[in-house]
Amino acid sequence: MPTRTAAQLREEAARDYDAFMAECPARHLLDRIGTKWVSLVLLGLADGPQRDSDLSRRIAGVSQKMLTQTLRNLERDGLISRAVTPSVPVRVDYELTALGESLLPLVNAIREWAESNMPKVEAAREQYDAL
Amino acid sequence: MPTRTAAQLREEAARDYDAFMAECPARHLLDRIGTKWVSLVLLGLADGPQRDSDLSRRIAGVSQKMLTQTLRNLERDGLISRAVTPSVPVRVDYELTALGESLLPLVNAIREWAESNMPKVEAAREQYDAL
């Protein structure tokens, strides 16, 4: 009989895991910007404030639900700010905060890597699938 | 009666969306590296080849299923290579390809941004939630 059972080992691993994840902000960040529309919204706001309706046009194909949800999350995280003009009908403008803007270089770096290297990835994938 | 119905407009948006997505490799990339374990595996392989079992220990908390799945996807995308030594028991080593290594600076950039800025994000979130 081992000093620790498999279940205990799993528990320990889970604790290590939690600790690792907790001290790994990168994962948290990827959880954010990895979600389907975040990068597109950030890029959509890159060249100045935009209205909700403008964004939904700029980011063709986004459902109104996901746009709102994405914007809410970004606002909550302090990456964008939301300004409501109480006219009739209402007007809502979104804008990158300083924190949000500081993320743009990263998003652009990702985009650049992707633009120059994704073709290779596609090629590798086709070759792999051909086997 | 409008020249185009709402349904038609949605269809057009969907086509635009497809075109946009198709020509937007960054999204594809984020779909990859955004998944839960990819960045951790890349970092796990950053300082040299590793055996499957090594990786599963380095990346505490990853299930064996997800580790295999992640490794397979990365291999398929040409980001890592897989070397099998047909001993008994088998030995499998994984290693970053050149393409995979070229992704490391990006992963590290993400990690650095996260380490310096996630506290601000957390703070923003708490403040937002306090309302």
Add this chain to the structure above:
DNA sequence: CCGCATCCTTAGCGATACTG
């Protein structure tokens, strides 16, 4: 114009058990 609420379908992921 903006966004919430509801329903429903799929994809991600973990747990477990089994093979060479």
Add this chain to the structure above:
DNA sequence: CAGTATCGCTAAGGATGCGG
């Protein structure tokens, strides 16, 4: 040691319709 197969849960996300 490395990998596969199955089950079941949960979260993501799209469609639609209502309300300020």
